[in-house]
Amino acid sequence: MDGTSEILEQAIEQLAKLPGTGRKSARRIALYLLKQNEDDVMKLANALISLKKSITRCSTCGVISDGDPCSICENAKRHTGQICVVEESQDVFLIEKTNEFRGRYHVLGGVISPLDNIGPDDVRINQLMQRVNDENEQLEEVILALNPDSEGEATSYYINKLLKPYEKIKVTRIAYGIPMGTELEFIDEATLGRAFASRNTF
Known part of the structure; x- marks a missing residue:
């Protein structure tokens, strides 16, 4: 869409897939993350990657x-x-x-x-x-x-x-x-x- 960020839209689309999260909530989360410093966002990203790669049953x-x-x-x-x-x-x-x-x-x-x-x-x-x-x-x-x-x-x-x-x-x-x-x-x-x-x- 004109006037919007494709990268932001991609993030919203992925966040909206979380349980109990609609597009409005996903947009709020994405905009919140944009306001945070890079270290905090990277900690979250790394925690999510470790969750997927390192957790076992x-x-x-x-x-x-x-x-x-x-x-x-x-x-x-x-x-x-x-x-x-x-x-x-x-x-x-x-x-x-x-x-x-x-x-x-x-x-x-x-x-x-x-x-x-x-x-x-x-x-x-x-x-x-x-x-x-x-x-x-x-x-x-x-x-x-x-x-x-x-x-x-x-x-x-x-x-x-x-x-x-x-x-x-x-x-x-x-x-x-x-x-x-x-x-x-x-x-x-x-x-x-x-x-x-x-x-x-x-």
Whole structure:
């Protein structure tokens, strides 16, 4: 367009792809960055490049991490008999803030969603079952902490069904004092902490 900067428009176009960011917000961010000194902008740019190039996923639990294995899986003080199953890495970060859980995690990387053509083989359920069958894990409890929506519920029931034959493993789910359809990301720490403390048998 005449009278505008093509470089600025390219930046706005890329920023507008961020979740919850429309073109107006993207333009505001781009203009804000233009006003900052070069060092600060370069720090942001380098942080984004490092995020993409250096961050990995733990081969054991699947959480986003700086190293493999992650610090949680590597921590000898964590309770090895408990695995908390969550949908995404952000759920691990939220639960860790509550200080209510001292076991380890398993990140599915999604949930079963037939409408989106996502089946059990498209999420990390097979890897969970490998851990269940690993004698070194010595599992006593699998805690299901998936979002209380239809996909999360379907995935929880599917995993519970797979675990039924394992009589020594207790399957529990966190208690939700929240409305159906609300994602863990939007729950305050106190509510999530109480839900975790009062989890019940699946």
